[in-house]
Structure formats: C-alpha cells, structure tokens
Amino acid sequence: MAEQSEVAHTLDLSLRIGEMLLSNGAGAADVTATMHAVAHHLGVRNPIIDVTFTSMSISYQSIEDDVPLVMMRQVKQREIDYEDLTRVDHLVRDLLGNRIDLAEARAAIARLSSSGHHRNRWAVTAGWGAMAAGVALMLGGNPLVCAIAFVAAATIDRLQIYMASYRLPTFYLQVAGGAVATLFAVAAAAAELDVDPSLVVTANIILLLSGIGFMGGLQDALTGFYVTSCARLMEALLSTGGIIAGVSGGLSVGSVLGVSVGQLEPGASDLTTIAVMGLGAAICAAAFAFASYSPKRVMIPIAVVAWVAIMISFSMRELGLGRIWGVAVAAFFIGLVTYSISGRIKVPPLVIVVSAMVPMLPGLSIYRGLALLSEGELIATGLLSLITAASVATALASGVIFGEYVAQPLRREARRMEKRLAGPRLVGPLRTRKRRSGRS
Known part of the structure; x- marks a missing residue:
C-alpha cells in the first residue's frame, strides 16, 4: 500500500462490509472470509480480524516497527434484510472482479447503509x-x-x-x-x-x-x-x-x-x-x-x-x-x-x-x-x-x-479446483486457490 490513508480506507471498507453482513444474518466465518478477501484484494496482506456477536475489529501492521492501525465497529441493530445482504454480496463480487475501485466501493457501501427499502x-x-x-x-x-x-x-x-x-x-x-x-x-x-x-x-x-x-x-x-x-x-x-x-x-x-x-x-x-x-x-x-x-x-x-x-x-x-x-x-x-x-x-x-x-x-x-x-x-x-x-x-x-x-466441494471438483474448504459459504464469493501440480 502506498499511503497510510489508503490503508485506513481499505480497513474501514472491510469493516463496513462486515458490519452489514453480520447485522443481516451472515455467519461469522462468512463475514471474516469476506473481510479478508476485500482487504487482500486491495493490497492489505494478513490483517488481523476479530468478529464477535456485537462488535468486530481489524488491525494491520505493514512492518514490525510501525504502530499497528486498529479499527473497530459495533453491530447496533439486527434485522432480517436480504435486500441489503444481496446488494453487499454483489458489491463485494464487483470489487473482487475489478469492476469498481476502492473509492467507488466506499461510496456504494455508504449509500447502502443509509438508504431505505423500495418495498412498502x-x-x-x-x-x-x-x-x-x-x-x-x-x-x-x-x-x-x-x-x-x-x-x-x-x-x-x-x-x-x-x-x-x-x-x-x-x-x-x-x-x-x-x-x-x-x-x-x-x-x-x-x-x-x-x-x-x-x-x-x-x-x-x-x-x-x-x-x-x-x-x-x-x-x-x-x-x-x-x-x-x-x-x-x-x-x-x-x-x-x-x-x-x-x-x-x-x-x-x-x-x-x-x-x-x-x-x-x-x-x-x-x-x-x-x-x-x-x-x-x-x-x-x-x-x-x-x-x-x-x-x-x-x-x-x-x-x-x-x-x-x-x-x-x-x-x-x-x-x-x-x-x-x-x-x-x-x-x-x-x-x-x-x-x-x-x-x-x-x-x-x-x-x-x-x-x-x-x-x-x-x-x-x-x-x-x-x-x-x-x-x-x-x-x-x-x-x-x-x-x-x-x-x-x-x-x-x-x-x-x-x-x-457436500454441494460446494462437488461443484469445485467439476471445475478442477481444490477440495479443501474451511466451511460452507452461505454469503460472499467463493475464493479458491489454484491446484498445485504434483511431483513427477
């Protein structure tokens, strides 16, 4: 990452995405994995993420001698809102697919968190x-x-x-x-x-x-x-x-x-x-x-x-x-x-x-x-x-x-992707590593 402000914006985006996912019913594993994927895609390697029922935090230290940057957010309200959950899921997919950048993603998540519903x-x-x-x-x-x-x-x-x-x-x-x-x-x-x-x-x-x-x-x-x-x-x-x-x-x-x-x-x-x-x-x-x-x-x-x-x-x-x-x-x-x-x-x-x-x-x-x-x-x-x-x-x-x-590994196997999966993903994109070639 080039600038400290860009690191701060990345961590803030990850936290806001995680907050909306957790408050709308996503599991802690899905929230953590999605936050990791967003931060990693934007250049923040190996952030420390902690998700609990009412709060979440993310910290990052670029080099050992630097002061760690730590951010926290609280989950103040919970409701079943699958419209917001779907929109955040699409936002993350667009970001990881390089269809939007950091600034556009931050603007989009701000609109999502402040806007109401179209349904009466x-x-x-x-x-x-x-x-x-x-x-x-x-x-x-x-x-x-x-x-x-x-x-x-x-x-x-x-x-x-x-x-x-x-x-x-x-x-x-x-x-x-x-x-x-x-x-x-x-x-x-x-x-x-x-x-x-x-x-x-x-x-x-x-x-x-x-x-x-x-x-x-x-x-x-x-x-x-x-x-x-x-x-x-x-x-x-x-x-x-x-x-x-x-x-x-x-x-x-x-x-x-x-x-x-x-x-x-x-x-x-x-x-x-x-x-x-x-x-x-x-x-x-x-x-x-x-x-x-x-x-x-x-x-x-x-x-x-x-x-x-x-x-x-x-x-x-x-x-x-x-x-x-x-x-x-x-x-x-x-x-x-x-x-x-x-x-x-x-x-x-x-x-x-x-x-x-x-x-x-x-x-x-x-x-x-x-x-x-x-x-x-x-x-x-x-x-x-x-x-x-x-x-x-x-x-x-x-x-x-x-x-x-059962379903998620079966589908990945058909695409010749790795079999390992820490848990079933119910929210967020499924990111997998390429299969390593075996020894001859």
Missing part, C-alpha cells in the same frame, strides 16, 4: 400475514383459519413495530407476539367458530420463530466461532423464552375465562392433504422471503425448493423413519441444491436456505408442549414435546450446513 412496509406486513396463512394451510386449516392467522400475524407485526419504536428488547416483543397469537385463538374458540384455534397459535409461533438465529449459531459453532455461536444461541433461546411466556400467558387467560383452545391432532393423510401441505409450505417460504425484502426473482425458486423439501420430510415420516430424520434429510436437500440455484439467480445461498427452512420450524411441537405444561397435566409429555422441538431445530440447521459442505 405495509406490503411487508401483508407478507408476514401471508406466511402465517400458508402455515395454517400447510397444517390443514380451512379458509377461515387461514384468514384469522393472517390477521393475527399482521397485528403482531404492527404491534412489534410500535413496541420497537420505544426501544424495548426483543424478548418483550416476542412475549407480546405470543400473547396476541394465543388471544386470537382464544377469541375464535369463545366465538365458537368452525375453526381449530390451535392452528392459529401454531402458525404464528412459526412466524415468531422465523427470525431466530438457530442457523447462524450452529454455522458459527461448526466453523469454529464458538463465542459468537454461544451469543447467537443465547439470543435464540431468550427469544424462544419470550414466545413461551406469551403463549403461556394467553393460554392462562383462556383458562381463567373458561375457554379451551384445545390440542391439535393431525388427521389421516391422503393425496389431497399432501398437495395442500406442499402448497402451504410454498406460500409460507415465498411470503417469508418477500417479508424479508428478498429480491422478487427468488420467490418462485424458494417456493419450489420448500415444496420439494416438505414432500421429502413427509415421505420420510410415512416410511417410518421418524420426524427428526425426515426433517434432517429435507434440510440436507435444501443445502445441497441451494448452492447451484443461488448462483443462477445471483443471490447469497443464505437467502434461499433460511426461507425454505421456515415451513419446517417446530411450531407445532412448541405449541403442544406449552399447552400441556399450562394445563398442569402430563408435564413429562409437555417437556418431551419441547425437547422434540429443539431436536427438530438442530436437525434443520445441521442438515442444511452438511448439504452445503
């Missing part, structure tokens, strides 16, 4: 409602159940926006969401509508679970970032605890009023049920992607992947392999195909992976466990349901990551 916020609220309606349809709900789930989800979203404006922690937002979902179900039961109100609770539990970072936490653990992994998983557990508190409170209110929401018992499956289940999963996944500001071009591929995945999960369960293995195999399929699909439609694999997994989140098991515990009977069965929910979440994340491990 009420449209996003409608997307969350459509997602909950899709879950209700997937679980066998009739049109009235889907409509109630839609309204409940939209109400939860607007309430959480209002509460967030007062800077309340996420835990309290989750408590409010769980309570609202359950109170809608209690109201439907009290009105004696021709619905299964427990479906409304389940649909909105999945809505609330969709933003929890199980995926990022397990990816960080598998790629060696244990501190960041523990922080992500702690946040996920705390958010889930908020849902538990909210749903339990709502069920208690129903019990005091003498209204029983009831237990959900899935009926016998036939071809019609399978078709409706697949349609509900496709709607749920595509709606989640829409509500998360994903580019419109990914909606159909995500819907197709989610439809196939839910069919795989259902078929595995019908063969007697159990729910956990069915979910794990379906998640493995998602990870296996996502790498190729994301390359064709030019989005990070993370956008497709998380969206396609959402229909399989264990909302039903959580609801059953909470309902049993709130009634004070069959406590062991309730705890077993909650343990099953945790097992399903683990199977989803580990299955997807293993699918990415």
Whole structure:
C-alpha cells in the first residue's frame, strides 16, 4: 500500500462490509472470509480480524516497527434484510472482479447503509400475514383459519413495530407476539367458530420463530466461532423464552375465562392433504422471503425448493423413519441444491436456505408442549414435546450446513479446483486457490 490513508480506507471498507453482513444474518466465518478477501484484494496482506456477536475489529501492521492501525465497529441493530445482504454480496463480487475501485466501493457501501427499502412496509406486513396463512394451510386449516392467522400475524407485526419504536428488547416483543397469537385463538374458540384455534397459535409461533438465529449459531459453532455461536444461541433461546411466556400467558387467560383452545391432532393423510401441505409450505417460504425484502426473482425458486423439501420430510415420516430424520434429510436437500440455484439467480445461498427452512420450524411441537405444561397435566409429555422441538431445530440447521459442505466441494471438483474448504459459504464469493501440480 502506498499511503497510510489508503490503508485506513481499505480497513474501514472491510469493516463496513462486515458490519452489514453480520447485522443481516451472515455467519461469522462468512463475514471474516469476506473481510479478508476485500482487504487482500486491495493490497492489505494478513490483517488481523476479530468478529464477535456485537462488535468486530481489524488491525494491520505493514512492518514490525510501525504502530499497528486498529479499527473497530459495533453491530447496533439486527434485522432480517436480504435486500441489503444481496446488494453487499454483489458489491463485494464487483470489487473482487475489478469492476469498481476502492473509492467507488466506499461510496456504494455508504449509500447502502443509509438508504431505505423500495418495498412498502405495509406490503411487508401483508407478507408476514401471508406466511402465517400458508402455515395454517400447510397444517390443514380451512379458509377461515387461514384468514384469522393472517390477521393475527399482521397485528403482531404492527404491534412489534410500535413496541420497537420505544426501544424495548426483543424478548418483550416476542412475549407480546405470543400473547396476541394465543388471544386470537382464544377469541375464535369463545366465538365458537368452525375453526381449530390451535392452528392459529401454531402458525404464528412459526412466524415468531422465523427470525431466530438457530442457523447462524450452529454455522458459527461448526466453523469454529464458538463465542459468537454461544451469543447467537443465547439470543435464540431468550427469544424462544419470550414466545413461551406469551403463549403461556394467553393460554392462562383462556383458562381463567373458561375457554379451551384445545390440542391439535393431525388427521389421516391422503393425496389431497399432501398437495395442500406442499402448497402451504410454498406460500409460507415465498411470503417469508418477500417479508424479508428478498429480491422478487427468488420467490418462485424458494417456493419450489420448500415444496420439494416438505414432500421429502413427509415421505420420510410415512416410511417410518421418524420426524427428526425426515426433517434432517429435507434440510440436507435444501443445502445441497441451494448452492447451484443461488448462483443462477445471483443471490447469497443464505437467502434461499433460511426461507425454505421456515415451513419446517417446530411450531407445532412448541405449541403442544406449552399447552400441556399450562394445563398442569402430563408435564413429562409437555417437556418431551419441547425437547422434540429443539431436536427438530438442530436437525434443520445441521442438515442444511452438511448439504452445503457436500454441494460446494462437488461443484469445485467439476471445475478442477481444490477440495479443501474451511466451511460452507452461505454469503460472499467463493475464493479458491489454484491446484498445485504434483511431483513427477
């Protein structure tokens, strides 16, 4: 590097790119690798990068006698924003492809971090409602159940926006969401509508679970970032605890009023049920992607992947392999195909992976466990349901990551690239070294 100011600008660009990736759901390994790639491409060799859950730092010392240059940034807010994630991914690819220079990249990342969304916020609220309606349809709900789930989800979203404006922690937002979902179900039961109100609770539990970072936490653990992994998983557990508190409170209110929401018992499956289940999963996944500001071009591929995945999960369960293995195999399929699909439609694999997994989140098991515990009977069965929910979440994340491990080396092998990979890349360009020629 010729000048100290250029080094400072390079480190600052790397930090800003890393901040946007981490705040929008990227794993610590992907963030670190992307920051390294940007710094190395711009001439900064061997910077020291440290990424944690709430902050990141980068330092560089050109020669041993120089004073090291150290920069830090804090990750102050987190939200699922796949539009920004995709734009940053494209920015990094343009920079590494020499289509833009350092100054243009710094200007672009400044615009990205300060600009809003093109998608209207009420449209996003409608997307969350459509997602909950899709879950209700997937679980066998009739049109009235889907409509109630839609309204409940939209109400939860607007309430959480209002509460967030007062800077309340996420835990309290989750408590409010769980309570609202359950109170809608209690109201439907009290009105004696021709619905299964427990479906409304389940649909909105999945809505609330969709933003929890199980995926990022397990990816960080598998790629060696244990501190960041523990922080992500702690946040996920705390958010889930908020849902538990909210749903339990709502069920208690129903019990005091003498209204029983009831237990959900899935009926016998036939071809019609399978078709409706697949349609509900496709709607749920595509709606989640829409509500998360994903580019419109990914909606159909995500819907197709989610439809196939839910069919795989259902078929595995019908063969007697159990729910956990069915979910794990379906998640493995998602990870296996996502790498190729994301390359064709030019989005990070993370956008497709998380969206396609959402229909399989264990909302039903959580609801059953909470309902049993709130009634004070069959406590062991309730705890077993909650343990099953945790097992399903683990199977989803580990299955997807293993699918990415398999898919990415297979594609590189076809291009005669090296086999070694520290971890599956869900965000950022895949940079590999040229294969060394063997000895003759």
